[in-house]
Amino acid sequence: MKYLPNIKGFLGIDNKNNKKSNVVVVPFGIEKTVSYGSGTSRGPKEIIKASHQVELYDEDLGKEPHKSIGIKTLNPFPIKKKMADALKQIENINKILIDQNKFPLVLGGEHSLTPGAIRPFVKKFREIHLLHFDAHADLRNSYNGNKFSHASAIRRCLDNPNVSVISFGIRNISSNEITFLNKNKKRIHIFWAKDKLNWNLNKFKKIIRNKKIYLTFDVDGLDSSLMPATGTPEPGGLFWDETIKIIKVAAQSSQIVGADINELSPIKGFDSYNFLVAKLAYKIIAYSFEFKKIK
Numbered sequence: 001m002k003y004l005p006n007i008k009g010f011l012g013i014d015n016k017n018n019k020k021s022n023v024v025v026v027p028f029g030i031e032k033t034v035s036y037g038s039g040t041s042r043g044p045k046e047i048i049k050a051s052h053q054v055e056l057y058d059e060d061l062g063k064e065p066h067k068s069i070g071i072k073t074l075n076p077f078p079i080k081k082k083m084a085d086a087l088k089q090i091e092n093i094n095k096i097l098i099d100q101n102k103f104p105l106v107l108g109g110e111h112s113l114t115p116g117a118i119r120p121f122v123k124k125f126r127e128i129h130l131l132h133f134d135a136h137a138d139l140r141n142s143y144n145g146n147k148f149s150h151a152s153a154i155r156r157c158l159d160n161p162n163v164s165v166i167s168f169g170i171r172n173i174s175s176n177e178i179t180f181l182n183k184n185k186k187r188i189h190i191f192w193a194k195d196k197l198n199w200n201l202n203k204f205k206k207i208i209r210n211k212k213i214y215l216t217f218d219v220d221g222l223d224s225s226l227m228p229a230t231g232t233p234e235p236g237g238l239f240w241d242e243t244i245k246i247i248k249v250a251a252q253s254s255q256i257v258g259a260d261i262n263e264l265s266p267i268k269g270f271d272s273y274n275f276l277v278a279k280l281a282y283k284i285i286a287y288s289f290e291f292k293k294i295k
Contacts, residue, residue, distance in 0.1 A: 001074055001075075001093070001096065002074070002075040002077075003024075003072050003073060003074060003075055004072075004073045004074070004075050006072065006073075008073075009025065009048065009071070009072060009073030010025040010047075010048055010051050010071055010073045010278075010281070011051050011052065011054060011056065011066060011071060011282065012051065012052035013056065013066060013071075020070055021069075021070035021071060021072040021102070022069050022070050022071075022101075022102065022103055022289065023069055023070065023071045023072070023102065023103045023104075023105060023285050023289075024071075024072050024073070024074060024097050024102045024103070024104055024105070025048070025071065025072070025073040025074065025105050025107060025281075026074050026090070026093055026094070026097075026104055026105065026106045026107065027044030027045070027048065027073070027074060027076045027107050028044065028079065028090055028093075028106050028107065028108055028109045028113055028117075028260075029041040029042065029043055029044045029045070029076075029079065029107075029108065029109045030079050030086055030090075030108060030109040030110055030112065030113050031109065031110055032083055032086070032110070032112065038231065038265065039231070039265030039266060039267075040108060040109055040110045040231065040262070040263055040264065040265055041109070042265070042266050043107060043108055043109060043262075043263075043264035043265065043266060043277075044076070044107040044108070044109065045076070046264070046266040046271075046274040047107050047261075047264065047274055047277050047278050047281065048073065048107070048278075049274065050271060050274035050275040050277070050278040051278035051281070051282070053275060053278075054275070054278050054279050054282055058282075058283075058286050060248075061286060061290055065282075065285065065286035065289065065290065066282075066285075068289070069285060069286075069289045071285065074093070083112065083146075083148045084148070086113075086116070087112075087113070087115060087116030087119075087148070088116065089116070090106065090113055090116040090117050091116045091117070091119040091120060094106070094117055094119070094120045094121075094258065095119075095120035098120050098121065098124060098257075098258070103257070103258060103259075103285070103288065103289075104117070104258045104259075105258070105259050105260070105261070105281060105284065105285060106258075106259070106260035106261075106262075107260070107261055107262075107281070108260060108261065108262030108263065108264075109260075109262050109263075110150040110231075110262060110263060111134075111138060111150040111153040111216070111218050111262045111263055112148055112149060112150045112152075112153055113153075113260060113262060114153045114154075114156075114157060114216045114260055114262070115148070115153060115156035115157050115159075117214075117216075117258070117260050118130070118157055118160075118163070118214050118216075118258075119160075121212070121214050121257060121258060122160045122162060122163060125162070125212045125257075126162060127162045127163075127164070127211070127212070128160075128162060128163055128164075128212050128213075128214055128257075129163075129164050129165070129166060129207075129208055129211045129212065129213050129214070129254070130154070130157055130163060130164065130165045130166070130213075130214055130216060131166055131168075131208070131213050131214070131215045131216070131250055131256075132154060132165050132166065132167040132168070132216050132218075133167075133168050133169055133215075133216070133217045133218060133221035133238065133243070133246075134154075134167060134168075134169060134170060134216075134217075134218040134220065134221045135169060135170065135171055135172050135193070135218070135220040135221055135232065135233075135234035135237055136151065136170065136172045136173070136218070136220070136232065136234075137154065137167065137170050137172070137173040137174075137177045137181070137190070138150070138151055138152060138153045138154040138155065138218075139152075139154055139155045139158075139173070139177040139180050139181060139188075140152045140155060140174060140176065140177055141155055141176075141180070150263070153216075154167070155180070158184070158187065158188070163187075164186075164187040164188070164189075165187065165188050165189070166189045166191070166204065166207060166208065167188070167189070167190045167191065168191045168221065168238065168246055169191070169193045169196075169221040169222075169237050169238045170190050170191075170192055170193060171192065171193035171194065171234055171236050171237065172232075172234055189207060191204070193236050193237055193238070194236070196238070196242065201245070201246070201249050204246070204249060204250075204253075205249060205253045208250060208253050208254040209253050209254065210253075210254060210255075211254045211255070212254070212255055212257050213250055213254045213255065213256045213257065214256075214257060214258050214259065215247070215250070215256055215258075215259040215260075215284060215288075216259070216260050216262070217259070217260070217261045217262070217280065217284075218230075218262055218263045219261065219262070219263050219264050219277060220232050220233055220234055220237070220263055221237055221238050221243075222237050222238050222239070222240075222243065222276075223235065223236065223237035223238060223239055224237065226239060226240065226276070227273060227276065228267070228273070229264060229265055229266055229267045229270065229273035229274070230263050230264060230265055231263060231265050232263075240276075243280075244283055247283060247284060247287055248287050250287075251287035251288050251290065251291045251292075252287075252291050255292055256284070256287075256288040259284050259288070261277060261280065261281055261284075264277050
């Protein structure tokens with residue numbers, strides 16, 4: 001695998017002094033099943049570009065996390081045309097990375113990438129908990145006749161019996177998905193957006209304590225006033241501070257082993273949305289490593 005020069009990669013910094021990079025950012029701008037707004041294929045490029053403007057010092061942690069972590073970025077590469085081949089492609093990349101004890105952070109691209117991205121983790125760990133931020137449950141068995149639609153991403157992850165899901169921000173779900181949810185309540189925990197003023201994060205801590213977590217973040221989980229640059233924006237969603245708090249609690253209570261951020265559809269001339277996602281990515285990396293021992 002080929003890497004971008006650090007100065008052109010995520011955060012745009014020269015990590016010459018790092019003997020080891022623990023995180024690999026994987027640009028994977030897959031766009032095959034979007035059903036409303038388009039543009040996710042441009043997401044990774046714009047996130048990386050915006051990341052060069054992110055302040056490296058984290059005011060919460062009181063340091064520049066990248067210095068002790070080490071971050072490299074894969075050189076962008078062609079994505080396979082067929083969905084099954086593309087999912088196998090991201091699976092193979094993540095397997096190589098976790099076999100090298102790297103933390104993969106995949107930048108999508110649409111949410112359909114996640115079932116492929118988690119496969120190496122599903123095979124490596126006895127159980128894996130999916131921490132899922134989204135406006136949509138993504139529990140449809142298929143959408144528009146496609147079982148690998150972005151609207152079926154979490155359902156496909158749950159095809160693996162050792163996967164369970166904790167979702168935050170859900171506020172759009174179909175009756176068929178409710179039926180599936182009711183049959184699988186032991187494996188699916190939803191913190192509904194409508195109830196966010198009463199969310200009990202102690203319950204969340206109990207569910208994930210000492211578990212292996214894969215974090216998947218669909219940016220439409222954020223409120224549409226904060227994040228309109230996505231194919232299916234929804235009002236009534238998450239805001240920045242509560243989102244960061246959930247991620248921090250997850251990192252403190254469990255081990256986050258990998259992540260993806262998806263469904264950014266950049267809007268020309270509105271770089272602030274790309275910047276938000278870039279800062280979110282840096283926060284996920286920083287918290288994931290702050291609360292675990294780096295090998």
